[in-house]
Amino acid sequence: MSQNKFQALVLREEDKKTNASIETLALDALPDEDTLIKVDYSTLNYKDALAITGKGKIVRTWPMVPGVDFAGTVVESSNPQYKPGTRVVLTGWSVGEKYWGGYSQYQRVKSDWLVPLPEGLTTRQAMMIGTAGFTAMLCVNALQAANITPQSGPVLVTGAAGGVGSVAVAILTNLGYSVTALTGDPDKHTYVKQLGATAFADGPEWSEAPRALEAQRWAAAIDTVGSKVLARVLAEMHYGGVVAACGLAGGADLSTTVMPFILRSVRLIGVDSVMLPTKDRVSAWQRIVNDLPMEVLNGITATTVSLTDVKDAAEDMLGGKLKGRVLVDVNAV
The missing domain is CATH 3.90.180.10 (Medium-chain alcohol dehydrogenases, catalytic domain)
Known part of the structure; x- marks a missing residue:
């Protein structure tokens, strides 16, 4: 050619x-x-x-x-x-x-x-990370900016076997967080466990609409799924918990109530990687090199x-x- x-x-x-x-x-x-x-x-x-x-x-x-x-x-x-x-x-x-x-x-x-x-990163490695890994880093940044530390409690990652979820599990684990994974498929547990997940939350309840408030389970969460999954995540957050939402693999709808927000002071943070300013992109890529x-x-x-x-x-x-x-x-x- x-x-x-x-x-x-x-x-x-x-x-x-x-x-x-x-x-x-x-x-x-x-x-x-x-x-x-x-x-x-x-x-x-x-x-x-x-x-x-x-x-x-x-x-x-x-x-x-x-x-x-x-x-x-x-x-x-x-x-x-x-x-x-x-x-x-x-x-x-x-x-x-x-x-x-x-x-x-x-x-x-x-x-x-x-x-x-960034120095020390090849073009192949950059795309092994890609948009999904970059977005995962932004989600971790959002949780840390909201003062979520490894001592805060367990962090749930939904869609944990996917592109964003996989990198999120690996970064959180490397930073010392205790990560629970939601995969929707037990056959993927071995893969996600190798990345650092210490527990799994899979169960039939994730396909059902939650009550306004469920038992408190998570200090923080990174959600890539949306829809009923995000609704349940919100209902299960600890008091003062933080959710970074970045995906809609399960749907763009969100049927929930204000209860997690007004009774448990839960924070829902949207994470976008498309229009992020360049200075923030540069620092996020540098963090990836350091933290992944x-x-x-x-x-x-x-x-x-x-x-x-x-x-x-x-x-x-x-x-x-x-x-x-x-x-x-x-x-x-």
Whole structure:
């Protein structure tokens, strides 16, 4: 393939259905932004899976190259901060939804969206962490900013075998917290236990609506699921407990009462990684390097797929068949 040609996974809307296919593109087909990146790796996130399969209203402009994150090397940029050869990581900013994303061997983006790769981190490791791991770090930051310490009591992580949950369990464990995991699947317990979870909360009650207040069980929680699960988490919090909510794998609805908030002083904190200011991104990535043991990453990254295999992996993710992080090697087509 010529130097000016590359491959990308492209989503096109045909008869109101999403069609995903590998296409050969020229560099001049890329968006008109100020920085050209040679992409090394991306990841598969829940939002990507919804976009690729067409099962969620994620894509806002067509055609679209999905992939909400990527890591690679600057080829050229009009921003003097990003000289050729600079290794960078990108998460969020509606990339893969409104702007072309990471499932491409080259991409052109706004330099304001980039973060220089922290010292000691490879582009592969950055995407083994990816948006999910970055979001997990933000959730831990939120709990600590709310004065939740290891001495506060047990921390519940829901969706603990998923991308965000896996990294959250590993980081919390490394920081000395006692982590209880909710996976929804006993077959995933061994995997999550290896990351540091010391107990599991799985049971039939998690599919049922809770009472306004349940027995107090958790000092804090990181929730990736939403819906009935988040409602029960709130009802089971200790007095003064804190919940960092960042996902909706179980649904976007939330049927609850004010009781946990006005009788137990529970705090519900929303965590967003898409529009986070750059200075906060830089510090969060540095914290990841410090607080997530790099040797744990190989255990968290359960699957590596090529661009060709992303569609099948997306279906498996939505079907709950995957665990941990899914790395996308965009140069292994």
